[in-house]
Amino acid sequence: MENKNNNYKKKGGRKPKMNPSIHRHVFRLTDQENDRLISLFEMSGMTNKAKFIVSVLFSNEIKTVSIDKGSVDFYMRLTSLYTQFRSVGVNYNQIVKLLYSHFSEKKAAAFLFKLERQTAEMALLCQKIIEITQEFNRHHLKK
Structure with missing residues (x-):
């Protein structure tokens, strides 16, 4: 049998708000x-x-x-380019190690000379990217 005078009865639902919004304006x-x-x-x-x-x-x-969609797109492309540069750096280190371990010193030096030229071109490209990024910051982000 249930006791109707039981004060410990559990109630379901939400707890009532302390200060409910009851006034409505249209x-x-x-x-x-x-x-x-x-x-x-x-x-x-x-x-x-x-x-x-x-x-x-x-x-x-x-x-x-x-949110400027162009800025977000530029940032995303710059981030992906940065990850590609990091992977190129890792590959560069691996190539140098492989050249010295598998080739004679003369042959490794010849390959390293070619690699050095490509690295110089990549450094110029990196400088251009930095300039474009600084120009983009000056003209589009500092408003």
């Missing part, structure tokens, strides 16, 4: 006003539109995040 917007509100909401990065509107009404600081 307002209407034109198409242009609605588009502007939606764009501001999307730039803010918030996930709840009601919280965004409350923060705007009470002049809380609104954070807007703008």
Whole structure:
């Protein structure tokens, strides 16, 4: 038998909020006003539109995040290029070790001369990449 006066009965569901939002306000917007509100909401990065509107009404600081697709693409390509340079450096070390272990010193020196020319070209290319990156930072990221 169940005891109806049992105070230790478990209740399901959520715990009630300490200060629930019970007041509701409705307002209407034109198409242009609605588009502007939606764009501001999307730039803010918030996930709840009601919280965004409350923060705007009470002049809380609104954070807007703008993502430049070109900058992101440039950064991703630069990162992949950096990983390729690292792998070239690892391969360079392996090649030098193999040359000295499998070839005579004269033949290894001839191959190293060719490798040295390619390395100089790669160094020039790296300088150009650094210049392009600095130019990109000056013109596109420092706004």
